[in-house]
Amino acid sequence: MARPPRSPLAPARFPDLPVIAGARFATAAAGVRYRDRTDVMLALLDPGSVVAGAFTRSATRSANVLDCQAKIGADGAEGAAFLVNSGNSNAFTGKAGEGSVQALCAALADRTGLPAARVFTASTGVIGERLPHDRIIARIDALVADLSDTRLAAAAEAIMTTDTFPKGAGAEIEIGGQAVRIAGIAKGSGMIAPDMATMLVYIFTDAQIARPDLQAMVQELNDRSFNNITVDSDTSTSDTLLVAATGRSGVDVSGHVGFRDALFGVMLDLAHQVVRDGEGATKFVTVSVTGAASEGDARTHALSIANSPLVKTAIAGEDPNWGRIVMAVGKSGAAADRDRLSIRFGDVLVAENGWVSPGYREEWGAAHMKQPEIDIHVDLGLGDGQATVWTCDLTHGYISINADYRS
C-alpha cells in the first residue's frame, strides 16, 4: 500500500525502547485488508501481570471496546494477551462484530491456555465491514511461535493505518537502586476518523503495582494526556488505551511519584506524537489556559480554541489572528470577562484588558506564527483554573485526505 509522506512534525526516528521482562510481542501479515505489510500484533503478558485501561465514551463504540470494558475491572493472575488488527475496525457490524470478538478470544485462549476473559482485542480500519477474523485466527499459531521481548517496534508498525510514522516512547527510572522500565506504542492520525485512524495505545512496564492502583493512575494521567489532544474534534468508536504491568522488576511502585511521572511522560510523548501525525498537520500547537474560574472551565476554553476551525485555519495561514481566539473563548460557554482577558503568542503579549495590547506589534505575532511549534496562552483573570491541550492546524492537506481519497 502506498503510504502518505511522513509528517513534517514527525520525530527524527523511532526511539530505542527498553525491554520489559514478562512482555513478549509478535506481528503477522494476515491480509485483513492490506497487502504486503503486517496487520496483526500480539502482546503476551506473563502470569502475575495486571492490566488497566481507558476507552472511548462513544455511544456507538465497537464490539471490541465493549468486550474490553467488560473485562478490564477483573483481577487475574493468569497473565493476559492483547490481540490487535489494522485494516478493519469491526465497528458498526452488529451482532456479527460480537461474534468476531468471541471467536478471536476463544482461538487465542485455546492456543495459549489463557482464559478468554484475559484476552483483550482491538480492531482499527474501515468501519461497517464484517471482520474476516478467520484470517487472523489462521495466523495465531505463527504469532505465538514468534513471540519475542524485542519486537515492540515491529508491533508499532503493524497497528498503523493512515499513520505516517510509527509511534513509540519509553522510560527507565531507578527506585531504591533498582531499575523500572516503561515502553509504549500508539497509533492515531486524526482525532479520530472511524475509517482509518482510530487511536490505540499499548504501554508495558515491569513495575509491580496492584491493579486498582494502576487503574486509578491510568485514568488520572489519561485525563491530562490523551484526553487533552484533538486533531479535528471527532471521536473514534474504537479508542483504546491499555497499560500492563508485569511486576518482573520486583519493584513495588504504588504511591511512587517518580514512577507516576515517568508513566505520564511516556503517555504525553505518545499523545504528542499522535498530534504530530494529525491529518494534514504542519504546526504543533500548545494551547494553555490559566486564570479560569475552575479547572473544568480552563479545559472547556482550551478545547474551544483548539477545536475552532477558524483558529486552526489562521494557524495554517501563519496569521496571528488573535480575534479568533477571543471568539473561541466567547463561544465556549465557560465563564469569561472580556475586559480581564489576556492573550499571548509565545512570549508576545497580544491582547489585554479587553483590547489589543498597546505595545503589541503585529510583526511579533507573525514571527511566532512562522515557527513549526505554536504556543497560545490565554489568561482569564478570574481564578486558579488551568489546563493545557495540544492540537495541530487545519490545512488543505486535511481536506485532501478526508474529502478526496475515497470518492
Place this chain on the structure above:
Amino acid sequence: MARPPRSPLAPARFPDLPVIAGARFATAAAGVRYRDRTDVMLALLDPGSVVAGAFTRSATRSANVLDCQAKIGADGAEGAAFLVNSGNSNAFTGKAGEGSVQALCAALADRTGLPAARVFTASTGVIGERLPHDRIIARIDALVADLSDTRLAAAAEAIMTTDTFPKGAGAEIEIGGQAVRIAGIAKGSGMIAPDMATMLVYIFTDAQIARPDLQAMVQELNDRSFNNITVDSDTSTSDTLLVAATGRSGVDVSGHVGFRDALFGVMLDLAHQVVRDGEGATKFVTVSVTGAASEGDARTHALSIANSPLVKTAIAGEDPNWGRIVMAVGKSGAAADRDRLSIRFGDVLVAENGWVSPGYREEWGAAHMKQPEIDIHVDLGLGDGQATVWTCDLTHGYISINADYRS
C-alpha cells in the same frame, strides 16, 4: 474591493420585497474600511413601532450587542432606528468600543429626535480595530435625507462583508381580508467568522402586535431557524437579529398562526441563504434527526453531525461515508443505541439495526451525494424527539478563505 465569486448555491436573484409602511431605509458610503461601495445602512421606524430581538450568547460579545440587549426589553412608542456598518466589527475594542456606540446613538438621536435608547446599532467586519465612528456620523445627515421605503434591497448590499450575494426574503398574507407584509434582509457567510462574517438579520412588518408577544414569537422561531444553522461551529461576537413591527397595516396578528408561519418562513429562508453563502460551500445539507429521547437530544445529535469535520469533508468529496455519521452520533453525548439506529441519504436506507442495511447498494448513496442538496436523516429509535439543522460542506475553498487571505 474585489468580491469573491457568487456561491454556486445562491438563489437566482434577489427577491422582490414588499414595501413595509412605516419603515424607511437609506445607505451611504462612509469609507469605514471599504472603498467604492456602500457600508452603512439606516432603517427608521415610525412612531408606534415595536422591536424584538435575539443576540449572540458569546461571552466576548461586542459593545453594540451589549447596548442592544440593554435596550431591547423596553416598550417605546417613539419609533426606532437601526444603524449598521460593515468593515469594522467594533468587537474587542475595550472602552473605546462603548464610546463609539454612544457617539453613534447620540448623533442619530440628535438628528432624528428619537431618544438614544431607541437607536439600535450593529457593526460587522474586522475585529479589534477602533471603529472610526466619525466617518459614519459625518454621513448621518445624508442618510436621513435619503430615507425611502423602497431601499431595503440597497440596505442588504450595504451590510455585506465576505458575503457573495445579498440576502432578502419577504411574505404577504391576508388576515380578515387585509394584507400584512413581512420583508427581511440578512448577511452572513461562515457561522460566523468574527473577522468579516458576522450574521446580522433585520426583518420588518406592518403587522400590529404587542412587543412582548413579538419578542416571544421571535425567540421561539429563532430557535428553529437561525439557531439551527451552522457553517463551521464558530460563533460570532456580534450576531444580531432585530424584528420591527410598525403596526401600519392596522391588522392585529397576536396569536395568529398564519402570521407566525409567514414570519417563520421569512426567517428560515434567510437562514438558509446564510448557509448557501457558507465559506467555500458547494453543498446545502439538511440534517434531520427523529426518534431521539428528547428534542434536546435530537438537536445535539443533529449539530454533532452537522459540525463534524469528517462528515463535512466526506460530503465535499461526494462520499456516502455513513460510518462518519455513526461516529458523530456516538460522540455527541446524547442518548443513542447502536442497534436501533437507522440512517438514510435522501430516500435511500443506508444502515439499520446496528449495521449496513442488507439491501443497500453504495451506488445509490453515491448518486444522492452528487446532488447539490443533500438530505441526511437519522432515526434513533428511542423516542419522539426530533430536530432539523442546516449546514454546508467543508472544502478547500473554506481553507483558502480562512487560511490564505490575510497572511
